[in-house]
Amino acid sequence: MDGRLDSENADSESRTARRRLPPKERRAQIVDEAVRFFAEVGLEGNTRQLAKRLGVTQSLLFNYFATKDELLEAVYEKVYLDRLSPDWPDRLTDRTTPLRSRLLAFYTEYSGLIFERDWMRIFMSSGLAGAVLNRRYLMHLGDVILRPVLAETEALAKGETRPTMEDIWNLHGGIVYIGIRTHIYGMPEPEDPETVIAQSIDKYLLYFGIGPED
Amino acid sequence: MDGRLDSENADSESRTARRRLPPKERRAQIVDEAVRFFAEVGLEGNTRQLAKRLGVTQSLLFNYFATKDELLEAVYEKVYLDRLSPDWPDRLTDRTTPLRSRLLAFYTEYSGLIFERDWMRIFMSSGLAGAVLNRRYLMHLGDVILRPVLAETEALAKGETRPTMEDIWNLHGGIVYIGIRTHIYGMPEPEDPETVIAQSIDKYLLYFGIGPED
DNA sequence: CTTTTTATAGATCATGTGATCAACAAAAGT
DNA sequence: ACTTTTGTTGATCACATGATCTATAAAAAG
Numbered sequence: 165m166d167g168r169l170d171s172e173n174a175d176s177e178s179r180t181a182r183r184r185l186p187p188k189e190r191r192a193q194i195v196d197e198a199v200r201f202f203a204e205v206g207l208e209g210n211t212r213q214l215a216k217r218l219g220v221t222q223s224l225l226f227n228y229f230a231t232k233d234e235l236l237e238a239v240y241e242k243v244y245l246d247r248l249s250p251d252w253p254d255r256l257t258d259r260t261t262p263l264r265s266r267l268l269a270f271y272t273e274y275s276g277l278i279f280e281r282d283w284m285r286i287f288m289s290s291g292l293a294g295a296v297l298n299r300r301y302l303m304h305l306g307d308v309i310l311r312p313v314l315a316e317t318e319a320l321a322k323g324e325t326r327p328t329m330e331d332i333w334n335l336h337g338g339i340v341y342i343g344i345r346t347h348i349y350g351m352p353e354p355e356d357p358e359t360v361i362a363q364s365i366d367k368y369l370l371y372f373g374i375g376p377e378d
Numbered sequence: 379m380d381g382r383l384d385s386e387n388a389d390s391e392s393r394t395a396r397r398r399l400p401p402k403e404r405r406a407q408i409v410d411e412a413v414r415f416f417a418e419v420g421l422e423g424n425t426r427q428l429a430k431r432l433g434v435t436q437s438l439l440f441n442y443f444a445t446k447d448e449l450l451e452a453v454y455e456k457v458y459l460d461r462l463s464p465d466w467p468d469r470l471t472d473r474t475t476p477l478r479s480r481l482l483a484f485y486t487e488y489s490g491l492i493f494e495r496d497w498m499r500i501f502m503s504s505g506l507a508g509a510v511l512n513r514r515y516l517m518h519l520g521d522v523i524l525r526p527v528l529a530e531t532e533a534l535a536k537g538e539t540r541p542t543m544e545d546i547w548n549l550h551g552g553i554v555y556i557g558i559r560t561h562i563y564g565m566p567e568p569e570d571p572e573t574v575i576a577q578s579i580d581k582y583l584l585y586f587g588i589g590p591e592d
Numbered sequence: 593c594t595t596t597t598t599a600t601a602g603a604t605c606a607t608g609t610g611a612t613c614a615a616c617a618a619a620a621g622t
Numbered sequence: 623a624c625t626t627t628t629g630t631t632g633a634t635c636a637c638a639t640g641a642t643c644t645a646t647a648a649a650a651a652g
Contacts, residue, residue: 184618184629206506208422210609221631226611285506291563292420292502302563330574333559334552334581341551344558349505349516360544363585367548371581398599398648424639435601440641 191228191238194218198239203282207236207289236290240297243286247277247301253308256316262378263316267365270309271339275361278340284347310336322373335368405442408432412453417496421450421503450504454511457500461491461515467522470530476592477530481579484523485553489575492554498561524550536587549582 185193201214211232215222229235252274256266278284291298310332317327339361346353354360369376399407415428425446429436443449466488470480492498505512524546531541553575560567568574583590 187629190629211611212609222610223612223632224630227629230611232610288502288506288562292499292506294564299564302559302565325577330568331577333555333568334574334578337555337559338548338552341547341555345516345547345551348502350508350513351516354544354547360548363539363545364548367581367585370585371577401599404599425641426639436640437602437642438600441599444641446640 187228190224194225194228194235195238195242198235199242199282199286202236202239202289203285207293211235236295237297239286240290240295243283244297244301247283248304248308249273253312256309256312259316259319262376263320263374264365264369264376264378266316267313267369268362271361271365272358275339275343275357279343279346279357281347284343288344288348317369317372317374320372320374320378323371325372327372331368331371335364338364401442404438408439408442408449409452409456412449413456413496413500416450416453416503417499421507425449451511453500454504454509457497458511458515461497462518462522463487467526470523470526473530473533476590477534477588478579478583478590478592480530481527481583482576485575485579486572489553489557489571493557493560493571495561498557502558502562531583531586531588534586534588534592537585539586541586545582545585549578552578 197218198214201217202209205213211225212222215225225235229238252270256270258266278287287298287301306329310329313332313335314327314329317332321327342354342357342360345351366376411432412428415431416423419427425439426436429439439449443452466484470484472480492501501512501515520543524543527549528541528543528546531546535541556568556571556574559565580590
């Protein structure tokens with residue numbers, strides 16, 4: 165009475181009976197699905213539903229994470245990790261290329277990473293919930309990205325008004341808001357985000373009298 | 379054994395016994411507190427805790443709202459209502475004053491209304507939850523505020539690049555992001571939001587070749 | 593003062609949800 | 623083959639939470 169017909173029974177998750185996985189693998193699988201799941205339904209999503217999606221029992225989750233909060237921590241970590249590429253600080257301060265090009269390259273790549281439903285929604289949810297990782301991420305972003313950008317701008321600014329961190333946050337916010345609009349508020353995505361980003365950067369640079377070629 | 383010493387028994391809410399209020403009044407009281415409550419703890423906050431804050435029984439809430447969702451709808455309505463002053467469209471299109479002054483006036487007033495913890499958090503929570511009122515609000519904002527701003531900018535723009543709705547959204551987003559940063563992500567508020575707003579507007583106008591006095 | 597109305601409290605139900613634990617079975621070791 | 627290890631299940635607990643219902647008492651009506 166086994167009936168191991170490993171046909172795909174149309175269930176998105178394979179309903180094969182009791183597959184044993186190495187812990188590392190299973191844990192990763194759980195976290196992966198949890199990211200998608202909690203991004204969709206919010207952090208209050210229940211563990212039974214998540215388990216069902218994974219094709220495992222709910223109790224199994226607690227074999228890998230002592231509490232739901234611990235699972236959420238793992239989700240945050242997975243989502244936040246490697247979102248800030250370590251070579252950006254260097255590339256942003258590489259004065260052999262015009263600042264405009266550097267900013268454009270950065271925000272093109274960065275927006276490619278964060279203008280994503282899962283990331284945007286989990287970041288916002290965890291922010292609302294007051295997760296420490298959220299604040300840590302923003303502090304880190306300020307330190308390794310925005311502050312260098314400020315220094316680079318200062319070095320080139322021509323007008324009498326000197327740039328401040330608020331100016332960088334304003335540039336940053338205007339761009340990030342595109343993602344918020346589309347993925348949190350569910351509004352239609354701009355046809356050409358690249359152009360919008362480029363114009364944001366140009367407005368910023370123009371205000372401090374910095375030309376496209378420095 | 380009454381001991382009605384109306385000393386503060388550390389309970390924030392007065393524990394006066396069974397006060398009978400006219401329905402309208404009670405309903406308003408509930409919604410008011412619910413706004414604060416759900417803004418703090420999120421939309422999953424439970425009704426018992428809310429009732430405790432109000433100093434009434436949990437069952438009373440269901441005398442005024444059939445379901446929790448109905449209460450949340452009332453919360454949204456309360457929060458969204460009158461957040462968009464009806465005379466803004468007129469003032470934004472009043473060409474007897476420079477566009478810069480108009481924008482400055484608008485965003486100073488508007489930010490004064492929305493850079494508020496309750497509003498910001500409930501707006502974001504309801505946005506994440508996909509509330510219809512949220513989308514309606516943004517559509518409305520686009521129609522009665524941003525679109526007119528686009529028209530005004532078009533009328534004055536000097537460069538060859540014509541402004542689009544995306545430019546207005548970018549201006550708007552950069553400013554709104556200040557509130558998101560402070561009230562959702564819990565980062566320190568800028569010392570002088572007015573200046574940041576003014577600079578945002580100036581960057582925007584400068585990019586389209588519009589001077590401070592038109 | 594007496595009666596009627598109804599806002600409110602208190603107890604309780606039904607269900608959902610995080611978490612636990614003993615038993616089972618799929619691998620790994622011998 | 624046999625034993626050991628351990629990933630996984632199924633049943634279950636404990637409690638939180640939305641919602642219901644009846645009794646009570648504060649006003650209003652007479």
